[in-house]
Amino acid sequence: MLQIEKYAYCNPLRGVHPGEKFLFAVATMMTCLALNSLSVSGIVLFLMAGVTVWKGNIPLCFYIKLLSIPLFFLMAGTITVAINVVHNPDHALWSWQYANLSFGITMESLLACAKLFLRSIATVSCLYFLSLTTPLVEIISILRKLKIPELFLELMSLIYRYLFILLEMAERIYSSQSARQGYSSIKNSYRSMGLLASSLLIRSHQRSLNLYMALEARGYNGTIKVLEQRYQLSKRNLLLIAITELSLILVDYLNGGSL
Numbered sequence: 429m430l431q432i433e434k435y436a437y438c439n440p441l442r443g444v445h446p447g448e449k450f451l452f453a454v455a456t457m458m459t460c461l462a463l464n465s466l467s468v469s470g471i472v473l474f475l476m477a478g479v480t481v482w483k484g485n486i487p488l489c490f491y492i493k494l495l496s497i498p499l500f501f502l503m504a505g506t507i508t509v510a511i512n513v514v515h516n517p518d519h520a521l522w523s524w525q526y527a528n529l530s531f532g533i534t535m536e537s538l539l540a541c542a543k544l545f546l547r548s549i550a551t552v553s554c555l556y557f558l559s560l561t562t563p564l565v566e567i568i569s570i571l572r573k574l575k576i577p578e579l580f581l582e583l584m585s586l587i588y589r590y591l592f593i594l595l596e597m598a599e600r601i602y603s604s605q606s607a608r609q610g611y612s613s614i615k616n617s618y619r620s621m622g623l624l625a626s627s628l629l630i631r632s633h634q635r636s637l638n639l640y641m642a643l644e645a646r647g648y649n650g651t652i653k654v655l656e657q658r659y660q661l662s663k664r665n666l667l668l669i670a671i672t673e674l675s676l677i678l679v680d681y682l683n684g685g686s687l
Contacts, residue, residue: 430592431490436563439484445659446566449558452669457554459673460547463680466539469546471679475672476553484561494556495549502548510541564588565654578651585652593635598628 436442441449453476460472477495480486510533525531558567568581601624605611610620643652 430595432494432559433563435484435486435490435560439486439561441484441561443659444561444665445661446562446570447659448662448665448669449562450567450570451666452672453554453558455669455673456676457551459676460550460554463676464543464547465680465683466543466546467683468676468680469543469550471676472550473546473553476550476557480553480557480560484557486560491556491560495552498549498552502545506541506545506548509544510537512537566656569656582652589639590632590636593639594628594632597631597635598624601627 456472456476460469477491481488481491511531512534564585568585571581572578605620605624609616611617640648
């Protein structure tokens with residue numbers, strides 16, 4: 429079992445209605461995207477991190493490790509926003525000349541870069557809150573009630589399960605190779621990685637076929653049905669969600685939408 433799924437099933441927020449957690453995550457994410465404010469994005473990031481770590485009892489080191497995963501992609505994407513063509517190099521914070529064009533960083537582009545980066549990482553924190561506190565079967569149940577196409581939900585569920593098969597086999601093969609000094613040198617590492625990838629492709633395909641046959645043997649007809657736990661909606665939680673979203677909008681309004 430992946431640590432993410434372990435925490436999703438074993439956390440203090442497990443007993444909260446999944447619809448409330450889904451509403452809180454999605455509403456906060458949409459508010460953050462719509463307002464596009466540095467202050468709102470910062471508040472959302474710390475709010476979601478605080479609720480996930482404090483209320484969800486998720487280890488801080490594990491949460492920071494998860495947040496560091498998309499940082500490289502976000503930095504690569506946002507740096508192109510900060511550096512652009514400038515018509516007046518004297519007004520740029522930093523610039524250089526190439527051919528007949530001047531490239532540089534201005535205060536406006538730096539602000540746009542900061543907004544994009546912080547807004548992106550804040551929305552990621554919203555998704556982490558949902559995935560770390562709510563099991564996938566309950567998220568799929570909510571999406572089914574929202575009339576999301578069944579084919580999409582089944583693919584989502586099967587791909588998620590296949591990830592466990594893939595990771596389990598990769599871990600076993602890697603452990604076996606390491607025990608045989610497969611990664612003792614750079615040359616051995618490249619060779620072992622190639623063997624791992626080829627072996628993983630063949631074995632994962634075979635295991636996926638076995639899993640599908642097991643599903644068919646249990647009456648699989650294109651829909652995976654699971655027992656759903658009954659929850660009680662909390663008016664208090666719904667009120668807190670409404671207050672949170674209105675507070676974020678108020679913060680943006682007081683800042684004039686500039687920061």
